[in-house]
Amino acid sequence: MSSIFECSGLTKQFGKKEALSGVNLKVERGQIVGLLGPNGSGKSTLIKLANKLLTPTSGTILIGGKKPGVATKKIVSYLPERTYLNDWMRVNQLIEMFSDFYENFNPEKAYDMLKSLKINPDDRLKTMSKGTKEKVQLILVMSREAELYLLDEPIGGVDPAARDYILQTILRNYNEKATVVISTHLISDIENILDYVIFINQGQVVLTSSVDDIRDEKGKSVDSLFREVFKC
Numbered sequence: 001m002s003s004i005f006e007c008s009g010l011t012k013q014f015g016k017k018e019a020l021s022g023v024n025l026k027v028e029r030g031q032i033v034g035l036l037g038p039n040g041s042g043k044s045t046l047i048k049l050a051n052k053l054l055t056p057t058s059g060t061i062l063i064g065g066k067k068p069g070v071a072t073k074k075i076v077s078y079l080p081e082r083t084y085l086n087d088w089m090r091v092n093q094l095i096e097m098f099s100d101f102y103e104n105f106n107p108e109k110a111y112d113m114l115k116s117l118k119i120n121p122d123d124r125l126k127t128m129s130k131g132t133k134e135k136v137q138l139i140l141v142m143s144r145e146a147e148l149y150l151l152d153e154p155i156g157g158v159d160p161a162a163r164d165y166i167l168q169t170i171l172r173n174y175n176e177k178a179t180v181v182i183s184t185h186l187i188s189d190i191e192n193i194l195d196y197v198i199f200i201n202q203g204q205v206v207l208t209s210s211v212d213d214i215r216d217e218k219g220k221s222v223d224s225l226f227r228e229v230f231k232c
C-alpha cells in the first residue's frame with residue numbers, strides 16, 4: 001500500500017520568500033506524527049499544500065498516492081489553524097452540516113466527545129470561550145472516519161489542563177490504521193502520544209525519526225532534542 005503522505009522536492013515560494021525548500025518526506029500509515037518547528041518554519045504551508053489550499057511552486061505532494069484534490073479531500077480530515085465556522089451556529093447544527101457534507105462523518109462519535117468534554121450541543125459558538133470553540137472544531141474533525149488527520153496547532157488555544165484531555169480524545173477516537181499529523185511547538189505537552197517526529201526549520205526538513213529511536217538511541221526526550229536542534 002502506498003504511503004499516506006509523500007513529498008518530493010516540494011518547494012513553495014511566496015514572491016521572493018521561500019516557505020518550503022525542496023522537502024522530501026514519506027509518512028507511513030497508522031501512526032501519530034508530530035510536525036515540529038519554530039514559528040515561520042513552514043508547518044502550515046506544508047499542511048495547506050496537502051489540502052490544496054496552496055499549490056506547489058515545484059515538486060510533488062501525494063496523499064495516498066494521489067495529488068491533492070476531490071478524491072484526497074474525502075480521506076483527509078483537516079483542522080486549520082484558524083476557525084472558519086459560523087459563529088451564530090449551534091453545535092448540533094454544525095454536526096448536521098458536517099453529516100451532510102462528509103460521508104464519513106460519525107455524529108454519534110461527535111455527541112460522545114461533546115459529552116466527555118462537557119460541551120452543550122445546544123450552545124452557539126459565539127457564546128463560547130476561544131478554547132471551547134477550538135475543542136468543538138477538533139471534535140468535528142476527529143468525528144470523521146478519515147485515513148489522514150491533519151491538525152494544525154490543535155492545542156494552541158486551550159489551557160494546559162485541557163490539553164491532556166484533548167490529546168486523549170484524539171487518541172481514543174482515531175482508528176489505528178489512520179495517520180494523525182499534528183503541527184505544534186508545544187512539544188512537551190504532546191510528545192507522549194507521538195510515534196514519529198518531523199523537525200522542520202526554515203522550510204527544510206532537518207530530522208525525521210521514530211520517538212522510540214530518539215529515546216533509546218539518543219537517550220533524550222523529544223522536547224530536549226528539539227531545544228538542542230533549534231537553539232537560538
Ligand SMILES: Nc1ncnc2c1ncn2[C@@H]1O[C@H](COP(=O)(O)OP(=O)(O)OP(=O)(O)O)[C@@H](O)[C@H]1O
Nearest residue numbers: 014017018019037038039040041042043044045046
Ligand atoms: N500567504 C503568504 N504570503 C507570504 N508569505 C507567507 C504566506 N504564508 C506564509 N508565508 C511565510 O512563509 C513562512 C512559513 O510560514 P508558515 O505559516 O508555514 O509557518 P509555520 O511553521 O506554520 O509558523 P507558525 O508556527 O508561526 O504558525 C513564513 O516566513 C511566513 O511568513
